[in-house]
Amino acid sequence: xNSAHTLDxxxxxxxxxxxxxxKKKRSEVYAEHLSNFRVVNAFVVNSKGEIWIPRRSAxxxxxxxxxxxxxxxxxxxxxxxxxxxxRETQEELNIDTDKEQIRLLSHLSPQKDGVSANMNVYEIKxxxxxxxxxxxxxxxxxxxxxxxxxxISNGDKTKGDLPKLVKIFxxx
Numbered sequence: 183x184n185s186a187h188t189l190d191x192x193x194x195x196x197x198x199x200x201x202x203x204x205k206k207k208r209s210e211v212y213a214e215h216l217s218n219f220r221v222v223n224a225f226v227v228n229s230k231g232e233i234w235i236p237r238r239s240a241x242x243x244x245x246x247x248x249x250x251x252x253x254x255x256x257x258x259x260x261x262x263x264x265x266x267x268x269r270e271t272q273e274e275l276n277i278d279t280d281k282e283q284i285r286l287l288s289h290l291s292p293q294k295d296g297v298s299a300n301m302n303v304y305e306i307k308x309x310x311x312x313x314x315x316x317x318x319x320x321x322x323x324x325x326x327x328x329x330x331x332x333x334i335s336n337g338d339k340t341k342g343d344l345p346k347l348v349k350i351f352x353x354x
Contacts, residue, residue: 220257
């Protein structure tokens, strides 16, 4: 984690076309229930079509102990999606994005897609489980979309956008 990265970093606020219109502290964005900020999400997918799904640690401020995207993070003020992807993937999964097969799946927005924020969603092709940050995640599973939805229907809790993103990009 670099010294500029803090738990209450500034996030850019954006309009419906993803143009920056201001900035607020992360705590204010969440306290005000805003959705006009930027995030990155990524799914690690193996050659069998299984998605690497981690469980968030108990001390996470939002969605503790919930199943999560393989990687997710905020785009900090002044940062672009690609830089946030590189930083967050390194922090959470110890993956260097310059050395892996990564592709942009799509850009989604709250207005058009009903997601929690403006986001770029990526896919990382890997057959080995990432050497993830143990302060972010407590366990992980390789799951097909069907197996993930079975876990959810059996009561496993998820981060808000996880089922929606899996359904959009991998079906059910």
